[in-house]
Amino acid sequence: MTKHIIPSGTPLNLKDYRKAGGYSGTEKALKKMTPAEVTDLIKASNLLGRGGAGFPTGVKWSLVPMEKYNSKPKYLICNADEMEPGTFKDRYLLEGNPHQLIAGMIISAYAIQAGKAYIFLRWAYKKAEAELRKAISEAYEAGYLGKNIMGSGFDLDLYVHSSAGRYICGEETALLNSLEGKRAIPRTKPPYPAISGLFGRPTVVNNVETLCWISHIVDNGAEWFKALSLTGTGGTKLYGVSGNVKNPGTWELPLGVTVRELIEVHAGGMKDGYKFRGALPGGASTDFIVEEHLDVKMDFSTVAAAGSRLGTGTMIILDDRTCPVAFIHNIERFFAVESCGWCTPCREGLPWVEKMLLSIEVGTGKMEYLDILKSQVKYMGPGNTFCAHAPGAMEPLQSGLKYFYDDFVKHINDQKCPWR
Amino acid sequence: MLTEEEKKEILTEANQYPYPAAACIDALKIVQHHRGWVSDESVKDIGQILGISNEEVDSVATFYSRIYRKPVGRNVILVCDSVSCMVMGYEKIYDYLSEKLGISFGETTSDGRFTLLPNSCLGDCDHAPAMMINNDHYNLLTAEKVDELLDLYK
DSSP: OOTTOOTTSOOOOHHHHHHTTTTHHHHHHHHHOOHHHHHHHHHHHTOBOTTTTOOBHHHHHHTSOOGGGOSOOOEEEEEEOOOSTTOOHHHHHHHHOHHHHHHHHHHHHHHHTOSEEEEEEOTTOHHHHHHHHHHHHHHHHTTSSBSSGGGSSOOBEEEEEEOOOOGGGGSHHHHHHHHTTSOOOOOOSSSOTTTSOGGGSOEEEEEHHHHHHHHHHHHHOHHHHHHTSSSSSOSEEEEEEESSBSSOEEEEEETTOBHHIIIIIISOSBOTTOOEEEEEBTBTTSOOBOGGGTTOBOSHHHHHHTTSOOTTSEEEEEETTSOHHHHHHHHHHHHHHHOOSOSHHHHHHHHHHHHHHHHHHHTOOOHHHHHHHHHHHHHTSTTSSSSSHHHHHHHHHHHHHHHSHHHHHHHHHHTSOTTO | OOOHHHHHHHHHHHTTSSSGGGGHHHHHHHHHHHHSSOOHHHHHHHHHHHTOOHHHHHHHHTTSTTSOSSOOOSEEEEEEOSHHHHHTTHHHHHHHHHHHHTOOTTEEOTTSSEEEEEESOOSOGGGOSOEEETTEEEOSOOHHHHHHHHHTOO
């Protein structure tokens, strides 16, 4: 997936990407396969969604009504709103090889017979936006987009929508509202977007990294894809590490490398003078893992078994010179600010949690706050809020209270932060 | 009043959707691109051209963090204050900027040159701390680097 990406370099143009084998999967799918065959192939490959939830991509596509292909318009949306704190993997793919994404989107749109596709892009990704627009106009000129693509009879228009900010836009139903020009507030599910999505029409929303895989799977087959991972799940993954390590960055590695290998080999280990205390394995909305989890494999099921989530696969490291209370406070402030305000537990609960954490951090906290924080974790847990925003926010808090409880207590007893 | 150029740009965006109201965010961004911010009058004008109420336009405008409903300076500095940048010391960068410019988050220098705003994760976590000035990304910030960067924006 990252083969043709030169870090900080210029991406391949259409001509050079074709020379390197690009778009061959697109030609194969549109000329030689039926939409159902494409969906079956992706199902067989077990490609799990790379946006964080890990839902099987082929299954998502198969929920779209396909009767005689006549229920048009249908939409395909690429979720490129990457805003999870600590996450910077999709930017790498968007800036580094936009044609890989476009090639995958054409096949995916063909599989669900969508006539329009959107790339919902984070507002801050200006370089990615410029590269995408350039690549899309090249693809139109070459006949990969527009009417009757490569003589297949399939039509597709592709647009870039640059967002106006707000983390909640990454939630797929909030994204749909945002694309319709409304406030980005999540929708009730069901109906799922596959049945009633953008403008009330069948819609599939897939992550950038997921869509970048599609043409390679069509080219090389489901078994090839499965064999790439260490765990049998299928594929490689863009992993990342940020924090006080020697070599922070992002790398494409077989799905299932261990936490230890990621930190010690690829990120070069902790910086001199810093010790590892814990990490959020897949962005700010995942539970902490600590030293006992260093040999956990970074795959969806194995990280879940360790009590956390693979999420986006981009890890944030907590070191011994950073206060865990301040670290968690920063995260909860982010979630409080980014709450869309639609449902009460999230709108009211997150700012309350944020205030209590700030109070503990600056030395005015009380012991009873710890019990209130624990009860808030429960009240904002899964099933009590309209969407996954608040439950995601509670993950680092609940595990933080578990693993760094003594640090919280010390702040309250000493009435100050030991790190300040 | 929207300029002819703004109207043209808004209608071009509106054309890619099944109905014009869907272009509300695009319209707000277009106006802000030309004027720096979105005034009450612009909210009204956008409502008119897209066929929706002023209140609907304003509900959208006030939701999104990158739509400004108050005037901002000629240059907007967005300092990432999320967790990776916190670990890597964004607070020092903020303190330095704040002292140098004499303003806090949410404020504009008296000469109208800079507005300083906090911003959620900029997706540059492996090169933290990071910030943006207008549309430009900067990372691996130090006080010296901030000095050099500010000089580029008049």
